[in-house]
Amino acid sequence: MASSASNATTTAGPQSPGVVDESVAKKVALAALVGTALEWYDFFLFTTAAALVFNAQYFVSQDPFVSAMSSFATLAVGFVARPIGGFIFGALGDKVGRKKILMVTIVGIGLVTGLIGLLPNYMTIGVAAPILLVALRILQGLAVGGEWSGAVIIAVENAPVAKRARYAALPQLGSPIGTILSSGGFFGMLYLVGQSNFDAWGWRIPFIAAIPLLAISMWIRSKLSESPEFEALMESGETEHAPIRGVLTKSWRQILVGMCSALLGIGGFYLITSFVVFYGTKVLKMPYETLLLGSLLAAVVEIFALIWAGRMGEKFGASKVILWGGVASAVIAVPVFLAIDTANPVLVILAMIVGVTTLSIPYAVSGTALTALFATKVRYTGVAITSNSAGVISGFVPLIATALVAANGNSFWPGAIILLVVSVMTALSGIFLPALSIEEKGMKH
Structure with a gap:
């Protein structure tokens, strides 16, 4: 299906330069995966801690729902910061290159996460504790705003066109791997030190562990090759001088449809993990270990679901996989x-x-779908704005679900309805994606 008129205005510049070396594509995708794994490890630590300990450590209240909502509001603040980071790092990525920006974002994510593990609680420094936590969360959100989009773009732009869905699914594996590491870290600390010590100090250890993980990620990511498509733009002098303006004025339809396509993979995930952990422990009075084990096992299965869905995207097209x-x-x-x-x-x-597992099906191919919506010279900006705008909405999902549950006598129905609505929005986006995507020979939309 042909690209829409609105998208055609941003398609200038090389879309398929040269012959791609598939051995390089594999190395780049794996290097991107290592970075996204650290990104999601850090981010999932925060979401799980928001449900388990931050309400007691930083937001002291006699009402557990008030504490939980304050904690989830801090989670949401980070998502609000993500589009700002997307604007900043996306525009820079389209001007100076994908590789340079990806080094900056991964350092920001890792350092902030380590600092959260060292942050004194409310009982120690009073109101400064939640204020500093929010500030660190904002910094983390800014860095995350440029990380995923850059990682998936550099993987896609180094991959053969016909196999982009396969390689774009590899950075997505960072999500379950990060979940396994974060949930495994919390689960292991609970097992080793017990719940009382975990609540007091044990939860900090997985956060502090982000520092050595950052060092490993930086070393691996330093081996990344720059995108051949971006290098071709640099050589031809066709880089976009105002990528933000170009995307917002000429590709707003792509942004809206792309947001819907990404919504289930982000918002649905936080609903099934962060909110369910809160609902299970605080409303159903289930032990922490059960919910953390559920998150851990779900992440293991998700790895296989992402690989399978990536192959389906290669065979049938990303839009069909998102719809299904x-x-x-x-x-x-x-x-x-x-x-x-x-x-x-x-x-x-x-x-x-x-x-x-189910919501991972569209998530696996979201990188392929979003990168296909924007031309090379504005791709980083377009993907960053789109994915992070979806992230803003997603960040409020646990908060909204918690508020609705409290207002409806602890009923589970608000959670079910939110998941249903988000799923339908993502499914509908799969219908509109092909008409808005850039045509490339060998690429199925």
Whole structure:
């Protein structure tokens, strides 16, 4: 299907320069994966801690719902910061290169996460504690705003056109790997030191561990090759001098549809993980370990789901996979929350696995879909703005779900309805994506 008129205005510049070396493509995709794994490790640490300990450590209140909502509001603040980071790092990535910006963002994410692990609590420094936590969360959100988009772009632009869905799915594996590391870190600390010590200080160890992980990620990422498409732009002098203005004025349709396509993979995930951890521990009175184990097992299964869905995107096109994944998630939305509400450990864990696996189907190909919406010279900016705008909405999902649950007598229905609505929005985006995407020979939309 042909590109839309609005998109055609931003398609100048080389779209398929030269012959891509697939061995290089593999190395670049794996290097991008290492960085996104650290990104999501750091981010998932915060979301899990927001549900488990931040409400008591930094937002002291006699009402657990008030503390939880304050904690989730801090989570949401980071998502609000992400589009700002997307504007800044996206524009820089389109001007100076993908590789340079990816080094900056990964350092920002790792350092801030380590500092959170060292931050004194409310009982130690009073109101300064939550203020500093919010400030660190904002800095983390700014860095994350430029990280995922750059990682998936450099993987796609170094990959053969016909296999972009496969290589774009590799950085997505950073999500379950980060979950495994973060949930495993929390689960391990709970097992080693017990819940009282975990609540007091044990939760800090996985945060501080981000520092040595950052050093490893920096070394691996330093081996990245710059995108051949961006290098061709630099050589021809065709880089975009005002990428933000170009994207916002000429590609607003792509941004809106792209946001919907990414919504389930981001917002749905935080609903099934962060919100369900809170709902299970505070409303259903289930032990921390059960919910963390559910997150851990769901992440393991998600790895295989992402690889499979990436191959399906290569075979059938990303838009079809997004459509199918959205429909599947809508179908299981209510059954998943019905199972969670039983408080049966086996059913709760199975529900978390099914929920995360299903929403991972569209998430696997979201990198392919979003990069296809924008021309090379504005791609970093376009993808960053689109994905992070979806992230803003997603960041409020746990907060909204918690507020609605409290207002409806601790009923699970708000969570189920939110998942259903988000799933339908993502499914509908799959219908509109092909008409808005840039045509490239060998690429299925």
